[in-house]
Amino acid sequence: MKELEKLRREIDQIDNEILKLLNKRAEVVIGISHIKRNEKAKFYSPEREREILERLTALNKGPFPHETLKVIYREILSASLSLEEPLKVAFFGPLATFTHLAALRHFGSSASFMPVESIRDVFDAVEAGKAGFGVVPVENSNEGVVSYTLDMFMDYDLKVSAEVMLEISHNLLSKSGDKAKIKKIYSNPQAAAQCRRWLELNLPGVPILESTSTAKAAELAFVDDEAAAIASELAAKIYDLRFFEKNIEDIKHNYTRFLVISKEFPPKTGRDKTSIMFSIKDRPGALYDILSPFKRAKINLTKIESRPSKRKAWEYIFFVDMEGHIDDKKVRKAVDTMKENCLYVKILGSYPHGGT
Numbered sequence: 501m502k503e504l505e506k507l508r509r510e511i512d513q514i515d516n517e518i519l520k521l522l523n524k525r526a527e528v529v530i531g532i533s534h535i536k537r538n539e540k541a542k543f544y545s546p547e548r549e550r551e552i553l554e555r556l557t558a559l560n561k562g563p564f565p566h567e568t569l570k571v572i573y574r575e576i577l578s579a580s581l582s583l584e585e586p587l588k589v590a591f592f593g594p595l596a597t598f599t600h601l602a603a604l605r606h607f608g609s610s611a612s613f614m615p616v617e618s619i620r621d622v623f624d625a626v627e628a629g630k631a632g633f634g635v636v637p638v639e640n641s642n643e644g645v646v647s648y649t650l651d652m653f654m655d656y657d658l659k660v661s662a663e664v665m666l667e668i669s670h671n672l673l674s675k676s677g678d679k680a681k682i683k684k685i686y687s688n689p690q691a692a693a694q695c696r697r698w699l700e701l702n703l704p705g706v707p708i709l710e711s712t713s714t715a716k717a718a719e720l721a722f723v724d725d726e727a728a729a730i731a732s733e734l735a736a737k738i739y740d741l742r743f744f745e746k747n748i749e750d751i752k753h754n755y756t757r758f759l760v761i762s763k764e765f766p767p768k769t770g771r772d773k774t775s776i777m778f779s780i781k782d783r784p785g786a787l788y789d790i791l792s793p794f795k796r797a798k799i800n801l802t803k804i805e806s807r808p809s810k811r812k813a814w815e816y817i818f819f820v821d822m823e824g825h826i827d828d829k830k831v832r833k834a835v836d837t838m839k840e841n842c843l844y845v846k847i848l849g850s851y852p853h854g855g856t
Contacts, residue, residue: 522576526583533584543585544632546662547766549577550852578608587611590622590631596715596735602664602758603635604734619648623656626761633661634761640668641755643690649759650807650819653777653848660775660849662760670695670714670749673735674721674728677742684709686717687730695730697750757854765849772825773802775848779809779817781841787818789841793834799824817844825850 536543553573557566581587589607592599593615603613614631616622622634636652639645670691674682685692685699685708692699692708699708711717714731718739721729728744729735736743780786794801803821824831826847839845 525576526580529580529583536584544581544587545766546852547769550769552577574605574608575610578610581608582610587633588614588631589633589635590614590616590625591635592616592619592622592637594713594715594719596718596732596738597713598666598668598732598756599635599637599758600715601732601734602637602666602756605666606635606662606664606760607633619646619652623652623658623761626658626763627656632762634658635664635758636761637756638759639757640690641753642694642751645805647807650805653819653846654809654817658761658763659765660759660851661762661765662851663773663854664758664760665854666756666758668694668749668754668756669732669747670730671733671736671746672728672744672748673718673731673739673741674744675725675741677744679703679744681726682706682728682744683726684724685728685730686711686720688712688714688717691717691730694754695748695750698748702745760851765851768825768827768850769852771853772823772850773821773853774824774826774831774850775819775821776835776845777817777819777848778838778845779815779843781843782815786841790838793837794822797830797834799831799834823853
């Protein structure tokens with residue numbers, strides 16, 4: 501017991517030192533904020549945050565885990581930024597959706613989050629300056645693209661400034677956690693589809709009622725003792741629900757990609773992606789001619805998606821993601837070359853690679 505007390509006192513001393521250093525760091529941040537304000541420089545610098553996280557991860561020799569270190573420093577960076585100028589972030593709500601979780605993952609809990617009712621409302625909030633940033637879902641590794649998000653880029657002159665890859669894990673939640681009391685299940689249709697096999701095996705015959713989101717499902721379960729909800733861990737916390745079962749999704753390693761939108765995109769970090777959209781002239785071989793410059797420059801196109809333009813019958817808009825930053829010479833040259841065969845080209849943004 502004496503040895504235990506000795507080690508605990510050592511931990512207390514370390515914690516005291518960490519607290520002193522955190523406050524010292526905060527004082528330096530406040531000094532930086534004065535300089536930025538005087539020079540009218542932007543307060544939020546995602547490329548600087550990424551540089552800090554990568555440097556500390558490289559320095560970390562353990563046993564403290566890398567991912568936990570990133571989570572802690574994300575919160576330190578978020579709290580530090582709130583001392584300079586709190587970020588306002590709009591997201592496709594309500595609270596406790598996976599989009600909310602992605603926004604928290606990227607900006608930290610010290611940002612000011614604004615849930616809105618639709619993806620269009622996110623774009624509206626950023627364009628009108630009600631929020632500096634917006635977070636919207638764009639694709640799921642199992643279900644494919646969120647077409648409505650891509651459509652919004654046709655109507656708004658906003659940029660992609662970051663991406664967030666979030667592993668999606670579904671849980672069955674209820675007020676009691678008691679299987680015998682579950683007479684109905686609320687779920688967003690996509691979430692229910694991703695858990696179909698588990699539901700058939702474990703709760704056969706229990707009706708699944710549609711909700712607009714997993715967060716709404718949790719809200720409905722909170723007021724109904726006979727209901728359960730398929731929702732996130734964050735929803736369990738916010739709506740005070742118990743876990744009936746965790747990780748009920750049929751396919752593991754299910755990721756959703758979210759885009760962070762703003763009025764500008766960050767400078768190069770050395771590990772970037774660029775997104776563009778374009779429409780092409782209606783002639784044989786047009787798409788081949790447009791993509792050829794990227795092949796010659798050995799630029800990896802990580803995604804290509806087409807959508808009806810909704811302006812003219814049988815006219816399509818293509819969305820392309822590629823490795824590299826638009827300020828890279830070979831990327832810029834390839835994009836400039838493709839313009840010769842396009843009716844329209846729009847650079848949606850260059851941003852740090854989100855990874856998985």
